[in-house]
Amino acid sequence: MKRELQSMAKIRARIALNVGVGSQTPAEILSFEGLNTENEHVAIIFKNVDQFQDTPLVRIHSECLTGDVFHSSRCDCGEQLEETIQKMGEQGGILLYLRQEGRGIGLYNKLDAYGLQSSGMDTYQANNYLGFPDDLRSFEDAADMLKALGVTVIQLITNNPKKIKEIQEYGIELSDVIGTKAHLKNDNRQYLQAKISYGKHKLTL
Template sequence: MEISNQANLPTKFGNFIIQSFKEDNLEHLVIMTKELSRTPLVRIHSECLTGDVLASKKCDCGDELHIAMNRISKEKGMIIYLRQEGRGIGLFNKINAYALQDKGYDTVEANEALGFASDNRDYKIVGKILKHFNIDEICLLTNNPKKIEAISKFVSVKRDSIIATPNKYNKKYLMVKKQKLGHLL
């Protein structure tokens, strides 16, 4: 694993420190407050170009990222931004999954129709990042019980929910996350 230098990152949500962790040709980010609380508030956020950058209303990703940045800037913690687009299937395949969703597939059915699992993400790098910062307990901002289970292999996890306001474009998506993926919504 390669680790970049730290740099200041002033944002509309507050001032952060940013650092990159590179492994297996993937460059992940840590966006954190200058000081961390004893049990930092942590959001492990998988990249979603369409939601995070393009403000897509088909998902809740961009809204969750902004909620997390706002809370973390006030409560001291970090966002671990994983370069695992489309639940780990990549941007190209995610767009193909979107096309299937336009034909009536839900998010899980679309991934499976393309030959992928409903969630292909890997969280091993998170354990390495938390170890780098000597963190052994976190308050994890998530609704995903599988993420809690995966991260609990590395540190003690308390959970705090993160709820974005639904809209007419993502209601079915959120329902599928709850019913098929077990999200705590």
């Protein structure tokens, strides 16, 4: 069932920059105003958005400081981000980077959850123990950002059924869903397994 979304977002600024490993991929970073939340989400545009095919590649990536910046061995977030940047550098696309750390619970709470995971809990159990639901993230702003870009039909890069369901409910059509690779490391097998068994992510280890 679609949710009513009064899109008030518009582009605030767009700046050319190079991104990715070695900063070799030309792109633009866009800020927005009029989003539903006060979070400072951004879009990274690979190739001119006005020259996109009718259904651009889109990745909705929630911020993960430990994985994206410090390449933590506990998750696969940084590797998924790098995989997306490489793919979009070759094919074009829109990367929506959402500032909702730790599935929406914030950085400090996520670190508390890490401590619980070290004691044997999985990522969902740890969040629940701290008094949070499985996933506090909302993808309403992502849909609003796409509409501000004039994009309503996309190829979504994700393994996560929650993103698929919500982005469609907010009025974005999916022509295709493209999974990311399984980025297995020494310390993230339990994390990935929990995403598969509990979060129903489409991954094969």
